[in-house]
Amino acid sequence: MTAPHAQASPLQLDDIQGIVLRDRPSPYVGTYILLRVDDPGAGRRLMGRLADLVDSAADWWQPELPALLNVGLTYRGLEALQVPAASLNTFPEEFRQGMAARAEFIGDTGESAPARWEPPFGTGQVHVVLSLLAADQESLAVVLERARKAHARLPGLQVVYRQDFYQLSTGRTTFGYKDGIGNPTIEGSGAQAPPGDGPALKAGEFVLGHPDETGNLPPMPEPAELGRNGTFVAWRKLHTRVAAFRRYLRENSGGPEQESLLAAKIVGRWPSGAPLVLAPEHDDPALGADRGRNNDFRYESDPHGTLCPHGAHARRANPRDSQIIGDVRLHRMIRRGTNYGPPLPAGALDDDGADRGIVFVFIGSHLDRQFEFVKSQWLNDGNFTGLGTEKDLLTGDNDGTGDFTVPQHPVRRRLHGVERFVITRGGEYFFLPGIGALRWLADDN
Ligand code: HEM
Structure with missing residues (x-):
């Protein structure tokens, strides 16, 4: 808030x-x-x-x-x-x-x-x-x-x-x-x-x-x-598989700039928190840090997802004004996520065996139509937004056969072989x- x-x-x-x-x-x-x-x-x-x-x-x-x-x-x-x-x-x-x-x-x-x-x-x-x-x-x-x-x-x-x-x-x-x-x-x-x-x-x-x-x-x-x-x-x-995620970015990009753009397309925001629809090409740390602006956006300017893909994690989890099946306002929740475990050193591409991740806390009056709905219909399925069976790349229950679609001109890009990057430990x-x-x-x- x-x-x-x-x-x-x-x-x-x-x-x-x-x-x-x-x-x-x-x-x-x-x-x-x-x-x-x-x-x-x-x-x-x-x-x-x-x-x-x-x-x-x-x-x-x-x-x-x-x-x-x-x-x-x-x-x-x-x-x-x-x-x-x-x-x-x-x-x-x-x-x-x-x-x-x-x-x-x-x-x-x-x-x-x-x-x-x-x-x-x-x-x-x-x-x-x-x-x-x-x-x-x-x-x-x-x-x-x-x-x-x-x-x-x-x-x-x-x-x-x-x-x-x-x-x-x-x-x-x-x-x-x-x-x-x-x-x-x-x-x-x-x-x-x-x-x-x-x-x-x-x-x-x-x-x-x-x-x-x-x-x-x-x-x-x-x-x-x-x-x-x-x-x-x-x-x-x-538990977050950070090394595997980094490797996936590397294997599907042609250099560090493309890598960070692809990661932003997957998340819907840049590392600083700057939303992709407001900063489509580069991270904007001032925007990311500005609580008055970093959440002040809609998707109306991006109906085809060429700025922020429909399959980006944050757009799936809260499609805002996107044209989707369903009423977004019935599926919101308060999030109080907290990190645990040591960070993986910057640049490391091999897993070091450490347990690291997020303890997520989702708060709301309706577990069924808030947390469970978002998890099952928006993150683990794509039908609501025309993506068929495509799941969230970041948090979906992918099995190595998943896809991720990046809308762009003249033809969209489709990535394959999405594995599971987040494991539930309890x-x-x-x-x-x-x-x-x-x-x-x-x-x-
Ligand atoms: C390890 C797992 C996860 C990671 C690393 C993660 C990360 C993120 C990040 C980086 C953002 C963008 C920043 C923000 O808007 O706060 C975000 C947004 C969000 N995530 Fe996740 N997330 C995870 C799991 C989930 C799950 C399981 C759900 C729902 C069941 C979820 C729901 C949301 C929602 C509702 C938003 C806000 C979208 C918005 O209002 O624009 N996330 N998440």
Whole structure:
């Protein structure tokens, strides 16, 4: 979101978890702590303590918050807390099934299949995630202490996984591109939508208890004390095959300039974040760094994709005003991706065996028509934009036989042999309750 200003918000910002509205600091460091609840009483006590410890979205436009603690629960986690069945049954089907059960549909197949995920993902052992994000190590230590207090002396809780993350010194993803630029603006949050991105989206797309873009209230877990001001998260650990990606660029280009142009065509933006439709020939770091301009564009000037291909990652993931099948506004999500692992040294073309990538956090009220739809219909298929079975080159579940089309005059260019550059190492769907709902969860309902 851009150009925030402190105005009265009709949203209950102090009841919404901070991660929904607050952007990551830059630079950032952090960690995800995943817990299993073996004793329902301990789980409920944890929720009660967290109600006083997690950060809300109040005053989210103030940049100075040094650290952020937030919490989510899987469906199995809600069960482990012994939330009554009458309430569990009101959660959406895809959330109840969990991410692993949705693997085929969202393209987690082959090397990305749940059978090959890191334990404990997809096993039902992940119940709670604590997300700790800070501006520096010192602030992280403070928020870690807060998280430790939350689960200290509760023997019925086990830490089952931990994933540290941090912003690379380049401020970019492991592939070398700036990420997290295109994010939707929420109506009533106090943020102003950049003109190119259309009007702000109805709050119900991202916060339960408010009308969404259809004009209806999204299905909300019951009772209202539990569902209100909550939202859902698709959390994914994605390993990036940076060396293979670089080799693919090299093999399909005639020199460094062509290589960086091809990479920009694949992503839809240059490494600095400058959008291809505004900077079609060369990177423009000043544009990439300008938050007032780097997201202020549409695709109307580029109906044939000669500036930014229809198959570019960012154009697929948010086609904006492109002529496509479907209503773009029903498929937006808030992204809070974080990098993990060491960067591959510049210029290296051989894999060094290190685990590196992105932990993606996609936030929205509708896991099915937001995250799952974008992943299955827009990234892993091309029919919506006339590309047939062509998948996203960057993140699609390609198998070495994929194509990538670059529209250009006089004839388009078609690349072949696209392999899989991103592997899912694990993931879960979480419910991100409102802060009042944490108190409801703490009670013996
Ligand atoms: C490792 C995997 C991924 C990488 C490296 C990656 C990288 C990027 C980059 C560099 C951008 C352009 C900068 C920006 O607009 O923020 C972008 C945009 C975006 N990506 Fe990804 N992405 C990945 C996976 C995904 C997945 C799985 C989804 C959806 C299911 C997704 C959805 C989006 C969206 C919605 C945008 C914003 C487009 C816009 O608003 O213009 N990305 N991504």
